[in-house]
Amino acid sequence: MPTVKSVETILMDHPAAGRDHLIPILQEVQESEGYLSQESITKVGKALDMPSSKIFGVATFFNMFRFQAKGKYHVMVCRGTACHVKGSGRALDLVTKALKIQPGETTRDKLFSLEVVACMGACGLAPVVNINGQFYAKVTPMKLQRIIEECREKEQTHAIA
Amino acid sequence: MFAIEANGQTIEAKKGETILQSLKRAGINVPTICHMEGLLPSGTCRMCVVEVEGFGGLVPSCSHPVAEGMKIRTNTPDVMQTRKTLIDLLLSNHPDDCLYCARNGNCDLAKLAADNGVRDRAYQGARSHRPKDISSPSIIRDPDKCILCGKCVRMCDEIQGVSAIDFVNRGSKAYVGTAFNQGLNVSSCINCGQCILVCPTAALSEHKYISEVLQALADPTKTVVVQHAPAVSVSIAEEFGFAPGTDFDGKMTAALRRVGFDRVFDTSFTADLTIMEEGSELVHRVQNGGALPMFTSCSPGWVKFVEEFYPELLPNVSTCKSPQQMMGAIIKSYFAQKENLDPKNIVSVSLMPCTAKKFECGRPEMAQDYVADVDYVLTTRELAELFRITGVNPAAIEPEAPDTPFGERSSAGKLFGASGGVMEAALRSAVFLLTGEEMKDYTIQALRGMEGSKELRVKVGDLEVGAAVVSSLGQARKLMNEIKAGRKDLHFIEVMTCPGGCINGGGQPIGADKEAIKARMAALYQIDSGDKLRVSHKNEWVQRLYTEFLGKPLGHKSHELLHTHYDKREVLL
Known part of the structure; x- marks a missing residue:
């Protein structure tokens, strides 16, 4: 786990930062807090003298930034070339339908979040999905459905116990 | 002052001005979309392209400085076709609801299409569907009608210093929106409506109470x-x-x-x-x-x-x-x-x-x-x-x-x-x-x-x-x-x-x-x-x-x- 640094500390690490420091700062904020919150963007904007609309514009230009906190289960679906050929499109469809969220979003119960990545370097296992660091190889929609249900069941047994 | 040639005639140009400015003074009309008088050129829409002898491709006249001895042509088949294609592409995902549009009869995009001979749909692109923002009592935003010229963004930022809106996302998913895509009513928008005045379409219009x-x-x-x-x-x-x-x-x-x-x-x-x-x-x-x-x-x-x-x-x-x-x-x-x-x-x-x-x-x-x-x-x-x-x-x-x-x-x-x-x-x-x-x-x-x-x-x-x-x-x-x-x-x-x-x-x-x-x-x-x-x-x-x-x-x-x-x-x- 990365160490949790406050936005203030991150900004202090970039003394006299200008607009050209925006992306590295946003990366550090996301690394520390897991996502870019309204509060952090406002703070960064104040420090760099940039309106938050501009920062939001820059941040949404890149796929790497997210604006909602990650869920307990962070699902990464690979949409790289090899996975695409092996049918990752259908896998992604299933996840968005099963979780009722789009890439970049988090379910309202904060259990799942979804991210699309370009390649995880596991092309031999295509199509591949990664949940909280664990790889699931050669996933099919059916397999994925089961995986998601397992996560939900695990949570329910926890809740009862 | 020095002389340049435009469409075969000799016209005068001033050092430091853009090709567009020289042409305009000589009465030669070049269509523009993103160009804003008095602001630095952004050169994003490419509508103002012209041919300059000795240059490889077409040159955006709004942002290219004029130089002595330039030979410019503004109405060659290549230039006219390029403009037409640009408009075709702008129209490819534009909603065809001109009859019901707030800018019916007063639309820069419609005028541009008419002026450049666009009379049928060349491409049928995928339409973007984003909800209208009717949250503000002053300004209505309809992203589907936006052609992303960016004039509203520049008006809000460079003239008004408010920056309530900017481009969000990238490529075909890009749209003009507020920070965190909130409604205009809770954004920093101060409702001045200058964005409406520069908008070429009805992507921005006033909230009507007629x-x-x-x-x-x-x-x-x-x-x-x-x-x-x-x-x-x-x-x-x-x-x-x-x-x-x-x-x-x-x-x-x-x-x-x-x-x-x-x-x-x-x-x-x-x-x-x-x-x-x-x-x-x-x-x-x-x-x-x-x-x-x-x-x-x-x-x-x-x-x-x-x-x-x-x-x-x-x-x-x-x-x-x-x-x-x-x-x-x-x-x-x-x-x-x-x-x-x-x-x-x-x-x-x-x-x-x-x-x-x-x-x-x-x-x-x-x-x-x-x-x-x-x-x-x-x-x-x-x-x-x-x-x-x-x-x-x-x-x-x-x-x-x-x-x-x-x-x-x-x-x-x-x-x-x-x-x-x-x-x-x-x-x-x-x-x-x-x-x-x-x-x-x-x-x-x-x-x-x-x-x-x-x-x-x-x-x-x-x-x-x-x-x-x-x-x-x-x-x-x-x-x-x-x-x-x-x-x-x-x-x-x-x-x-x-x-x-x-x-x-x-x-x-x-x-x-x-x-x-x-x-x-x-x-x-x-x-x-x-x-x-x-x-x-x-x-x-x-x-x-x-x-x-x-x-x-x-x-x-x-x-x-x-x-x-x-x-x-x-x-x-």
């Missing part, structure tokens, strides 16, 4: 009262094909009666009242060590700007309501009493060159006992639409005088429509109120014209007054920062949100160039120079309002009805 007004007019239990701002009468004529600067004051009054309004009042009357209140407030502040410099509070976009960006300077903003709200307040109090009407049965309509006024009339501060001072605000554009819907042609009607008691105005009140006008009107009265003598020449040339920032030091009795006038919030921001940095020589500052003042407001006829704005401004000066009553303090009906109802400026009743206060506003900046 049907509500028509409903009120049709209701026999309601007394519908209307007021019109100084800038409206000198610009409404443009909507009916007249030259900019044509004054329709009397014709408009007559037309409004034909539409069915029970009373027609002139907001310039409460502009005179504002001068009495605001002038007294300034004197009070100077004599009692109040917060100085004092800022005017007539421009609701500006007021929201201070609430958001400079809350620490809110004590410096005049507590006076704007002329629109003062008129609203006295209509539903003094006028209601006089006419024996229940304020709840009065519908107060206001005709403004402004979209921010729509927001202002809905502010909780602007009401008494849960009855809003002003119910509906229509822009100049909506007024034209109202006239058309009701079949009233103001051009064909004999002028009529406005109603008493709030139709009488001085021409100083009329000047409120141009940047510098509030200051000029205020100084005219301040000189009299402090010295007992009238100015020899009422015209204060230093405060007139389109400049974004004007300053004047003037002796009023023993007091040397530092006066500043700024229009556009970019200019205001500069001055605010100077004041925050310790500048102390100013006493009274007039701020208008829109460049040039209300005559260039966000609710004014679309497609006006700088010359048209100047013509509207000149029309106001013309009215002033020929008027019998040129100072606010001599407005008899204002005096009568004080003796019969208000008491005295800054008195108890005034405070209750004509003054308010503003608080810090939390938005994403």
Whole structure:
């Protein structure tokens, strides 16, 4: 786990930062807090003298930034070339339908979040999905459905116990 | 000056200007979309491409500097085909609902397509579907109609210094939106509507209240009262094909009666009242060590700007309501009493060159006992639409005088429509109120014209007054920062949100160039120079309002009805 640094500390690490420091700062904020919150963007904007609309514009230009906190289960679906050929499109469809969220979003119960990545370097296992660091190889929609249900069941047994 | 060749003819070019500027001067028309006069070129739309001999590809004329000996061609088959393809692509995901569009008949994109011979759909692209943002009482955003030219973004950022909107996402998913895609109503948008004026399509338009007004007019239990701002009468004529600067004051009054309004009042009357209140407030502040410099509070976009960006300077903003709200307040109090009407049965309509006024009339501060001072605000554009819907042609009607008691105005009140006008009107009265003598020449040339920032030091009795006038919030921001940095020589500052003042407001006829704005401004000066009553303090009906109802400026009743206060506003900046 990365160490949790406050936005203030991150900004202090970039003394006299200008607009050209925006992306590295946003990366550090996301690394520390897991996502870019309204509060952090406002703070960064104040420090760099940039309106938050501009920062939001820059941040949404890149796929790497997210604006909602990650869920307990962070699902990464690979949409790289090899996975695409092996049918990752259908896998992604299933996840968005099963979780009722789009890439970049988090379910309202904060259990799942979804991210699309370009390649995880596991092309031999295509199509591949990664949940909280664990790889699931050669996933099919059916397999994925089961995986998601397992996560939900695990949570329910926890809740009862 | 040097010579270049354009389409085979020799034309003159100046060093440092762009190809587009040289061509324009020579009368050669090159279509543009993203080009904005007076701003650095962005060169994103590529509509202005031309062929330059010796250059590999086509050159964007809006951003390419002109050079000696250039041989330019603007209408080769290659250039014309490129333009056409660009338009084809812009249209490929554009909704085909022109008949129902707010910009039907007045659309830059439609004109561009017609001018360049686009007569059928070349590509059928995937449509983007994003919800309309109707959250703001002033401005409606319809992202589906946006062609991403970026003019609104630049207007909001470079001219107004607000930056409520920017490009969000990338590629085919890109759209113009607010930070975190919130509604405009909770964003830092100050409702000025300058974005509407530069938008080539109906991606940005005003929030209309025409049907509500028509409903009120049709209701026999309601007394519908209307007021019109100084800038409206000198610009409404443009909507009916007249030259900019044509004054329709009397014709408009007559037309409004034909539409069915029970009373027609002139907001310039409460502009005179504002001068009495605001002038007294300034004197009070100077004599009692109040917060100085004092800022005017007539421009609701500006007021929201201070609430958001400079809350620490809110004590410096005049507590006076704007002329629109003062008129609203006295209509539903003094006028209601006089006419024996229940304020709840009065519908107060206001005709403004402004979209921010729509927001202002809905502010909780602007009401008494849960009855809003002003119910509906229509822009100049909506007024034209109202006239058309009701079949009233103001051009064909004999002028009529406005109603008493709030139709009488001085021409100083009329000047409120141009940047510098509030200051000029205020100084005219301040000189009299402090010295007992009238100015020899009422015209204060230093405060007139389109400049974004004007300053004047003037002796009023023993007091040397530092006066500043700024229009556009970019200019205001500069001055605010100077004041925050310790500048102390100013006493009274007039701020208008829109460049040039209300005559260039966000609710004014679309497609006006700088010359048209100047013509509207000149029309106001013309009215002033020929008027019998040129100072606010001599407005008899204002005096009568004080003796019969208000008491005295800054008195108890005034405070209750004509003054308010503003608080810090939390938005994403």
